[in-house]
Amino acid sequence: MKFGRLEGAGQVGLAEAPEPAPGPGEVTVALAGCGICGTDLEKLRGNYQSAGILGHEPAGRIARVGGGVRGLAVGDRVFVHHHVPCYSCEVCARGDYTFCPTYSKTNIDPGGFAETFRVPRENVDRGAVLRLDPSVDWATATLLEPAACALTAIHRVGLPPNARVVVLGLGPVGLLYARLLRTLGAAWIGGTEISPLRRAAAERGGIDRTVDPRTEGAVEAAVADSTGGQGADLVVVATGHPSVVRSATEIVRRGGTVNLFGLPEAGSRLDADLQRLYLRGIRLIPSYATTEPDIAEVHRLVATGALALSDLVTHHFPIGEIGAAFGLAARPAEAIKVVVTGPAFSPGR
Numbered sequence: 001m002k003f004g005r006l007e008g009a010g011q012v013g014l015a016e017a018p019e020p021a022p023g024p025g026e027v028t029v030a031l032a033g034c035g036i037c038g039t040d041l042e043k044l045r046g047n048y049q050s051a052g053i054l055g056h057e058p059a060g061r062i063a064r065v066g067g068g069v070r071g072l073a074v075g076d077r078v079f080v081h082h083h084v085p086c087y088s089c090e091v092c093a094r095g096d097y098t099f100c101p102t103y104s105k106t107n108i109d110p111g112g113f114a115e116t117f118r119v120p121r122e123n124v125d126r127g128a129v130l131r132l133d134p135s136v137d138w139a140t141a142t143l144l145e146p147a148a149c150a151l152t153a154i155h156r157v158g159l160p161p162n163a164r165v166v167v168l169g170l171g172p173v174g175l176l177y178a179r180l181l182r183t184l185g186a187a188w189i190g191g192t193e194i195s196p197l198r199r200a201a202a203e204r205g206g207i208d209r210t211v212d213p214r215t216e217g218a219v220e221a222a223v224a225d226s227t228g229g230q231g232a233d234l235v236v237v238a239t240g241h242p243s244v245v246r247s248a249t250e251i252v253r254r255g256g257t258v259n260l261f262g263l264p265e266a267g268s269r270l271d272a273d274l275q276r277l278y279l280r281g282i283r284l285i286p287s288y289a290t291t292e293p294d295i296a297e298v299h300r301l302v303a304t305g306a307l308a309l310s311d312l313v314t315h316h317f318p319i320g321e322i323g324a325a326f327g328l329a330a331r332p333a334e335a336i337k338v339v340v341t342g343p344a345f346s347p348g349r
Contacts, residue, residue: 001017001018001019001114001115001116002016002114002115002319003017003113004055004111004113004322004340006054010044010045011323012054014319014322017110019116020116021064021118022065022066022118023066024067024068024121025069026066026069026118026120027066027069027118027129028064028117028119029060029062029078029116030063030116030343031058031060031113031115031117031341032059032138032341032342032344033058033059033060033141033340033341034055034056034058034142034342035142035145035146035337035339036326036329036337036338037172037173038240038263040055040329041329041330042240042263042265053107053110054111054112054113055111055112056082056108056112056145057144057146058079058080058112058113059077059078059079059080059141059142059144060078061074061075061078061344062075066121069124072124072129077141078130079132079144079295080117080119080128080129081128082108082112082123082128083098083106084102084122084126084127084128085100085291086100086101086102086103098290098291099288103289106120106122106123115342116342116343127296128292130295130296133299133303135302136302138341138345138346139310139339140309142339143172143310143313144295144298146176147179148290148291148295148298149173149287150173150176150177151180151298152287153236153259154180155294156287157257157259159234160234163181163185163187163233164186164187164189164190164227165186165232165234165236166189166190166191166192166219166223166234166235167190167191167192167207168192168235168238168244168247169192169241169244170198171193171198171239171332173238173261175198175201175336176312177261178202178207179205179307180307182207183301183306183307188208188227189206190207190223191207191211192211192212192219194212194214194333196333197314197334197336198332199212204311213247219247220250230253231251233257234252234256234257234258235252235256235258236261237258237259238261238262240263240265242264242270244262245270245272246270246271246272249272249282252282254280254281255281255282256282257284258282258284258285260284260286260287261286261287312337313338314335314336314337314338315335315338316339317338317339317340317341318341318342319340319342325338325339326338
């Protein structure tokens, strides 16, 4: 079978391996589609400290079932979460599941960009294999994990009643975050994005106002105008550029929250007036990754029609063209979400 892997700085290519077999308590999945995430692109650029396996947004059909597995059968349409916490350590007892020492050690084999991949027993046991509702198409299924990362962040920072929120960076995950905010009842949502294609997707999804951050003073003016000069209750930094974090601290209201959501480049530093942050009572809260309950909740929102996502997938590439897929995913002016497809893919469901 074919699978995608890093082949050195700036290169992703295909390798061949025997099709994996499930052990006791495990399953294997034939790939339908796996989205290219910003962290995949950062691994390619060498900017991610936890570089390694590529592909963590996979959906497909159960190919084989190992001994002892209950509730899953060959042919089931599923989404698979790549990381699971132990749910038993002190970190998990505090509710910080994505920071559990076990979390990053669990993963699908050999990754989400594989024609067939193996799901370890701990992932199966802890609910990481989610059976898809018939109404959830493949495109939407590949977006469940990044959308759930946004939901985890919202739970972590809290969403005040009648919240006024700004999302800085309307790439794929910023767009997902913004649409969730709309579904969950935010009163006003603004966003910044260079790409006209992505600004249009934001407005199509019900975002109140988008601006091009390259226009000097445009972000500050839009926020001041929309909040009566008070600033946003929550500012989401959905990009990794350090300068954007500083901008976020300037447009958030007194006592407001800045959510560090996008992956910063390794070695990044925050250049901000700490006394000013202190006197204004600004909260800086990072959020990383997600867990099975939040993925299941996003799935429920999609299946009930409360959240629409599939239009954010703009391009599909067969796994044999994974290099071209990564190239396009890195060009925000031309694409929103790019998905790599496998043997189980068919249009729709």
